Amino acid sequence: MELRQLRHFLALVEERSVTGAAKRELIVQSGLSNSIQALERELGTPLYVRGTRPVRLTAAGEALVGAARRTLTSAAQAEQAVQQTRDVLIGTLRIGISLSAQHLVPFASYLGEFARDHPGIDLRLQYAPGLTMISMLERGELDCVIGPAVSQVPGVRMTHLAREPMGLVCRSDHRLAQQAEVSLEQLADERFVEVPPGWTGRLLSDAAFAGEGIPRRVVCEVGDWELFLELVSAGVGIGFAPVGLPYRVLTAPDSVLRFISVADVRLERHIYLMLPSVGETSPAAGRFAEELLSIRAAGT
Structure with a gap:
């Protein structure tokens, strides 16, 4: 064979x-x-x-x-281990990334520095929902992941990198837009724009409503945060989104979107560096993780 x-x-x-x-x-x-x-x-x-x-x-x-x-x-891994003894990394590094976390974890700059230091490594970047990337890591289809998770995953080494609250986002002419805070009960009859099941943001919001026994109507699902915000801006519905997303629909002076805090529930997404177990981590992934964490430590 x-x-x-x-x-x-x-x-x-x-x-x-x-x-x-x-x-x-x-x-x-x-x-x-x-x-x-x-x-x-x-x-x-x-x-x-x-x-x-x-x-x-x-x-x-x-x-x-x-x-x-x-x-x-x-x-x-065997080939890379031999090359590493000569202090030369070669091969391919397959990384799962959450594009919407770039403002929290500037992985483009980390990858740029890593690529300059290790020209023998080819990078393959994959963008997918958080749970999908974790499953790919567990199956050996990715070498590491920079992305969201809602809990510790058995068999996966997870290093916390950043956190970000999620808030209710709506148009400025919505009935709740002038409130500083709303309760889940006030949202029971609203139309919601949501990210698909399996996204960490959806897991958090679904759990919050289920925990209070409050039903809700999801009228639109979309797997892209920028389009999500455009749909809310267009009046399709309201929704929950990370508050620091850097898209123009939020940051433009003429933006019609407003963020509102939600009382009595903690909606917060967490971004992790995720690696397989020590014995299954490739030399390239191990070196990338070391350098990323070293850069972040130096910047704190």
Whole structure:
């Protein structure tokens, strides 16, 4: 069994087509098919169902996915460990980031400094909801994450980086806009714009209403904070958002949006640096974490 074969198999799994997998691996389709067929002969069983679109794995193929990912991750870590003995980091660093946290954790500048110090490292950045990125980290699809979480995650090393309150945001002509503070009971009959389930902001707001036994109506879900605020500004509904978001719809002199505090409930998002367990952390991710925390410590 060769690492190349496992890489081709995972490309097929993730691209869900022979054409896409071959394009990703920069080989012809017949070459990728032959590689996977050789792997199947060695294992003595088919790994995917021919003729299905998108590609559908057999039970044996499903069983191989996790082991194949772990094998390739271990091989990459071994290569990087050898290179690190010569004080040269090479390879790829896959980072999950929360774009809306850039004003709290300036990861672009951290990554710029890291890239200059370690030119042998290629960066692959992924933007996704917080829970999705944590799951990708647990599955070995990301090397580290800078993003939100609502609680400690077993098996994941988490270092707190920043916190930010969330407030109720509405138009200046809304009936509650002139109040300094509102209660959840006052919001029971309102129309809400929300981020999708699985986003930490949604988890916090859903938990707050559920804890008080107050139903609410979500009339619009959107997976982008800037568009979220534009929709509230347009009058689609009201919603809960981090108070420091730097988007023009909030910061412009002619902005019609207002933030209001919510009484009797603590809505606050927390941003963490997240890494897998020590034995599963790549040298590149470990070095990046060390340098990021060193920079932040020097700035405090």
